Amino acid sequence: MTTTITITGAGGQIGYALLFRIAAGDMLGPDEHVRLRLLEIPAGLGAAEGAALELQDGAFPLLDDVEVTDDPAVGFAGADHALLVGARPRGPGMERADLLAANGGIFGPQGTAIAANAAAGVRVTVVGNPANTNALIAAAHADGVPAERFSALTRLDENRARAQLAATLDAPVADVRHVPIWGNHSATQFPDVSRATVGGRPVTQALAERVGDVRAWLESTFIPRVARRGAEIIEVRGSSSVASAASATIDHVRSWALGTGTTDADVTSAGVVSRGEYGVPEGLVSSFPVHAVDGEWRVVEGIELDEWARSRVDASVAELADEREAVRALGLL
Numbered sequence: 001m002t003t004t005i006t007i008t009g010a011g012g013q014i015g016y017a018l019l020f021r022i023a024a025g026d027m028l029g030p031d032e033h034v035r036l037r038l039l040e041i042p043a044g045l046g047a048a049e050g051a052a053l054e055l056q057d058g059a060f061p062l063l064d065d066v067e068v069t070d071d072p073a074v075g076f077a078g079a080d081h082a083l084l085v086g087a088r089p090r091g092p093g094m095e096r097a098d099l100l101a102a103n104g105g106i107f108g109p110q111g112t113a114i115a116a117n118a119a120a121g122v123r124v125t126v127v128g129n130p131a132n133t134n135a136l137i138a139a140a141h142a143d144g145v146p147a148e149r150f151s152a153l154t155r156l157d158e159n160r161a162r163a164q165l166a167a168t169l170d171a172p173v174a175d176v177r178h179v180p181i182w183g184n185h186s187a188t189q190f191p192d193v194s195r196a197t198v199g200g201r202p203v204t205q206a207l208a209e210r211v212g213d214v215r216a217w218l219e220s221t222f223i224p225r226v227a228r229r230g231a232e233i234i235e236v237r238g239s240s241s242v243a244s245a246a247s248a249t250i251d252h253v254r255s256w257a258l259g260t261g262t263t264d265a266d267v268t269s270a271g272v273v274s275r276g277e278y279g280v281p282e283g284l285v286s287s288f289p290v291h292a293v294d295g296e297w298r299v300v301e302g303i304e305l306d307e308w309a310r311s312r313v314d315a316s317v318a319e320l321a322d323e324r325e326a327v328r329a330l331g332l333l
């Protein structure tokens with residue numbers, strides 16, 4: 001069988017880092033053939049066409065076909081997975097409302113085009129920022145596609161959080177489990193270590209031995225480091241996160257398509273449409289602790305949030321609610 005994957009913004013930086021890993025089978029596994037549809041705007045077509053030539057030269061055994069287009073109807077035709085990477089970045093002097101309006105103009109029509117052209121079981125992963133609200137807008141315009149088929153990438157934040165804990169605790173990153181991100185993919189996000197484990201032991205216990213006052217360390221060091229990591233990468237590298245974002249996108253789709261386990265150690269993060277879990281207003285696309293089972297994200301229920309965690313989650317969710325109000329005011333929902 002061949003899975004059809006549409007990548008928007010395929011001529012951009014993240015697109016370039018994503019395409020070759022998908023073609024190599026990193027996303028859907030070594031037995032799944034893939035057909036790639038690279039959707040760009042006219043200005044990005046040359047870069048996408050160049051990437052398509054290089055994909056051909058990669059002679060990937062799993063890659064059946066590559067098509068480059070600037071027509072959303074062609075780009076989303078038969079898509080089983082749509083990775084919405086292309087977005088309008090914030091330019092100089094742009095207010096938040098301008099950014100939301102510019103992206104609403106992209107993600108609304110793309111939602112409509114997905115509904116009209118994609119495969120019945122399409123799954124949509126939004127990477128382009130502001131990812132949560134772009135997913136909300138796309139889902140709202142995709143008549144007939146269940147809203148739970150849209151999710152926003154917060155896996156990069158989770159990967160960053162796990163890596164920071166591993167470095168602090170001098171432990172292999174694979175041993176650090178259950179570090180979900182709550183809320184928005186933004187500076188208000190809440191990376192939650194309260195149930196995290198390292199080699200099966202509570203992370204909070206291991207941290208207490210290393211850093212002393214765990215809450216103070218979380219507030220002054222860990223959370224700002226994770227939430228500002230994108231800015232740190234820009235300062236050091238001179239350009240935004242690319243390969244790590246592509247890698248997290250691969251992780252996200254692989255979990256969604258192939259499933260996670262359902263134990264505490266398998267908890268991961270994704271921005272999904274709230275059904276009111278944990279008091280998050282219904283319909284907002286918020287990051288939650290999730291498992292993936294049978295191709296569906298499942299919010300992990302029953303987690304007790306202490307007062308501090310609750311206030312952190314509430315602050316990020318309030319930001320999401322504000323973004324929703326702003327896009328409503330712009331007539332984008």
Ligand code: NAX
Pocket residue numbers: 008009010011012013014015039040041043044085086087088089106126127128129130131153154156157185230240241242245
């Ligand atoms: P680039 O500017 O390199 O590439 C974006 C590409 O999208 C360009 O080639 C552009 O022509 C194309 N594009 C623009 N509008 C389009 C449309 N309507 N249809 C199809 N293609 C369109 O940006 P890149 O570094 O690849 O980043 C892409 C997006 O990912 C940005 O919005 C960025 O903010 C976001 N990120 C999200 C992350 C996350 O964790 N959710 C982390 C990394 C990244 O910051």
